[in-house]
Amino acid sequence: MALLSWVRETGIELVQVNGQRRYGGPPPGWVGSPPPAGSEVYIAKLPRDLYEDTLIPLFQSVGQLYEFRLMLTFSGLNRGFAYAKYSDQCSAGKAIAALNNWEVQEGRAILVCQSFEKCELSVDGLPTTLCHRELEALLLEATEGLLGFTLHASPSRKEGKVAVLTYSSHRAAALAKKALVEGNIGLFKKKVKVEWLKPELKEQLQAHGEKPPPSSVRHLGSPERVLPSSELRGALGLLGALCQRRHLGTPRFLTRCVQAEPDGWQRYWGQVVIPSCPVPCSTFLWVREDASGTVGHKRIKEAVARLALVMLGC
Structure with missing residues (x-):
């Protein structure tokens, strides 16, 4: 009342x-x-x-x-x-x-x-005969913003596969979920279960050694397609100058390699903390690392610096 x-x-x-x-x-x-x-x-x-x-x-x-x-x-x-x-x-x-x-x-x-916006989906009950190239073509046709996917044996179904899809944003993942739920019969010729990736499923795949070989990991496009280098160039310098001009304090960066693939692709996490801003900026980025091991840390610093500039209205 x-x-x-x-x-x-x-x-x-x-x-x-x-x-x-x-x-x-x-x-x-x-x-x-x-x-x-x-x-x-x-x-x-x-x-x-x-x-x-x-x-x-x-x-x-x-x-x-x-x-x-x-x-x-x-x-x-x-x-x-x-x-x-x-x-x-x-x-x-x-x-x-x-x-x-x-x-x-x-x-x-x-x-x-x-609130951490979800960007990963699971698609369970895919046909055992479905190969990576077929799935990639279906996903690219039906959804937008797909960064990559992995394909595993389904832990909940004796015959079938489960795909883990990663999208560029929560909105892109939500629209993909809607598109796949509404169109899954036409896409996969059978009923599949499309939902947000649950932590327990992620842990279950890891516990059963379901991390796929390099050939089954699809990274769609280079890091430059995910985050163009033209957008990143000079972001560190611009952020430092802006913080000094506005008296926001010196930006502090944290970077870490959180995943490495045998084919040279590495996933980096980065965060920048600006003393006068209560909310830090953080993101992930796929990088094809070189022998020196410095490219990934440099790229992720540039990426989070760019996000911070957007947050500060630049």
Whole structure:
């Protein structure tokens, strides 16, 4: 009743679709593009009797909300977690700093942390006769933003394969999921299961030694196609000069090689922390390493520097 009264008084529109109730995305009066990656926070440990009439004003108190999504059961009850997307990354950082461990009810503190956008899908139940070239052609025809995929024996089906697909963004992965779910009968000639890659499936494949040989790993395009070198050139210098001019502090970089393939391809993770910005920038990048071992670290530094420049409005 309190929620209904609040909706009537404020005129806020809440839309319930597929197990979640959403405000905004964009909200009324929004002008411009959607917020950049890193602008969303994950909210957990919510009391089951807490709803948008309390949550939206609370999270609006630290910054402009672009979207708020409360996860619901099929009966309409709060599932205990939600997502709040802000107009920018700095507001998301403020929400984490101000509202993590906030006591929303006596003895009930909530968890607020950065939301990590999912970019990987699993497609289970593929035909055992399906080869890599056929799958690649199907995926490139049906979806956009595919960075690469691996193909494994399915751990849940005696006869069949499972593919792990990696996309360039959460949006690209979500659109791919929709396209594959709606068109899977035509694509694969049989019913397959398309879903977000679950951590337990990833661990299961690794535990059973299902890491494929180099020939079964498809990296679509060179690193320059994923992140053009023309966009990266000079990003480190530009970021350093910008931080000095705005008195933001000296950027600190963290880089690490997280995956290496026998054919020379290596996956790097990188992060840049700017003292005056509460939310760090991080990304992954595939690099074909040289003998010196320095190319990957240099490329990933340039990549995260470019992301930081975008975050700072350059």
